[in-house]
Each structure stands twice: as structure tokens, then as C-alpha cells.
Amino acid sequence: MKPLLVLVAYGSDNGSTAGIADMIAAALRDAGVAAHTSPAAQVHTVDGYDAVIIGGAIYNGRWHGDARVFARRHAAALHGRPVYVFSSGPLDDSADHTDIPPVPHAADAVRRLAAREHVTFGGRLTDQARGFAARAMVRNGRGGDFRNAARIGAWATQIASQLRQATSR
Template sequence: MKVLIVYASKYGSTVDVAAAIGETLRARGHAAHVHEAGTAPAPDGYDAAVIGSAVYVGSWLKAASAYLEAHAAALRERPVWLYGVGPLGLEDPQPAGDPEQAATLVESAGARGYVTLAGALDRSRLSLVDRLITRVVKAPAGDFRDWEAIRAWTHGVADALERREPAADAQPSKAAAAFAAPAAASHAAPVRARLDEVVA
């Protein structure tokens, strides 16, 4: 199937996550096209879409939210999955749940599920303001991206596309629990998806 992958990244971590999703889908035989949200094509002409964003101060980046809003009608006509990289981690980069807007995003796009994935924090790349924020909240620096969790979730998406039914998250999230059915395939076995910090 032809799959559109759209991402919005603040400091680069989410770019790599989107690329990994694309690579995993291609390995499963799908034609995956990865685009930055600000320049991404409309979903028309694609069989499915996977859309994600870094979660900055508790919310998706504007480019990703704007893409979802602009193409909501078309997205609801095809299978869609959403993911966030973040949000804020306090001292420990473990999952603390989905951003508050996750359920709204899922409903807007008619998405089959939402997953929160870990990202990375390199303070040397941050703006002065973001550097101060991460220090105030004691956000841990480092690369916490869990590639096994990312691949497992993407395999679940591929399984659903091939069965033409919804997939569950690699780690069940609050929004996904309400909007996605459980996946039975071994590729989608639960994997703990760690949370990242304020920027991704």
C-alpha cells in the first residue's frame, strides 16, 4: 500500500523516528513516503497515513496540528495512525502518558490509534530559552529513543494495513485505548515505549 508519513520536529529527534517508521513499512513491502509537515502533500492518492510530532510544552508542534486540521476530512477517509515524541519528562525519561490533546487529535483525524514514543535531548542544540526550561524541570539529557518499540508499533500498523483493520499501540496509551482495537500479531507485542523530555 502507498503510505504517507508526515512529521514535525523541533530539534531533529522526530525526523529520525519518522524515517524509521518509513524504513519499517518499506521492509514490509509498502511504498512509504516521508514528508515534513510544512511541505507535505495532501493525503489524497495515499492508501493510509502515519502522522507524528514532537510534543513541545505539552502540545504538538503547530505545523503538525495545522496539517491535521487542514486535511481532516481526507484523513478520515483512510486508515490513519498518530504518534507523539514526548511530552515533558521530569527527571526520569519514562512514560507519563499522552498529551492532553491526544484524544482530540485522534477524533479529528478519525485515527486508529495514538502512541507516545521516546525521543532525545541534546542541550547543545537547544535555544537559550529551551535550555533554561529543561534545567528548571530537570529534563534528562540523552537519546532515549526505543527503536524496538518504534519498529514494533510500526509492524502493528503494517499488520493492520495488510488485514485492513486497526492496529494497537506498542505500548497502550490513553487515547489509543479508547480508539484502537487490540492487535493479535506477534510483531505488535507490547513494548515499553519510554518518554522523552521537553523537546524532540
């Protein structure tokens, strides 16, 4: 039996969502599923992948543009394939305590791709962030790392289990 291969594509400006994608891929690999991460803008084909996870940072209530474009560009190729979606962005621990629904563009991707699930994870904003608004937020005490590695890993492990069960039938 051919090993499962999952693509984790992401849209990230300051590295937080890229870090989450790396955590997801590492947890998938630990669960026995091969995984590859890539910035969404650099993915030209989804051929060869058994499942796809798409992540996008949330900025000002909008899902990252690269994630939105990826979802539109690859919608036909992803039809019938397992797709999962995540968002990152709350700069507090609210995502660990309540189900945060997807912002409109992420919700559109969930519908368009018939995604099996959407989850929101906390984000990260450091003094290395690009952009005046991001740096101002850090100066005003809104920075920090609110990514929950255990929660992210558990989600990825759940996905690995679902994918293995589906292929063993």
C-alpha cells in the same frame, strides 16, 4: 494489486520526531509497505496515500504546531482512510513502561481524524538543540536520547500488518 503507500508526516523542531518518522518508514518498508516521510508543513496533498501516520513533538505539554495544522488542513481528505498518530517527547524512558495519553491537541487530532491509534514515544534532546530553554535543559542534565527503536519498529510493523490485512479482504 497496487502496493500500499503510507505517508509519515511529522512536526519536529530539533530532529527527534523526524528521526522517529524515519524509523517508522524504514520499518514499514522492511514489512513490505512503501513509505514516504515529510515535514507536515511541506505536505500539500494526501492524494495517492493509502494511509497516513502523523507525528508531533511535545513541547511544554503542546503538540507541535505543524502536526496540528496538518491534522486540521487534511481532515476532510483523510476521512475514511487509515490514520495513526504518534507523539514524542518524554525525556526519560517512561513511554516504554506506561501508556502515556495524548496531550490535548494530539487527542483532538485523534478524534477529528478517527485515528486508529495514538502512541507516545520517548524523545531526544542534545546539545545541538535550538532555543534557550532546550539548551538549558541539556546543561541541567535533562538531555539524552530516549527513543526506543525496537518499540517504534514494532509499532510500524503492526501498522503494516493491519494495512495488509485490510487490503486483502
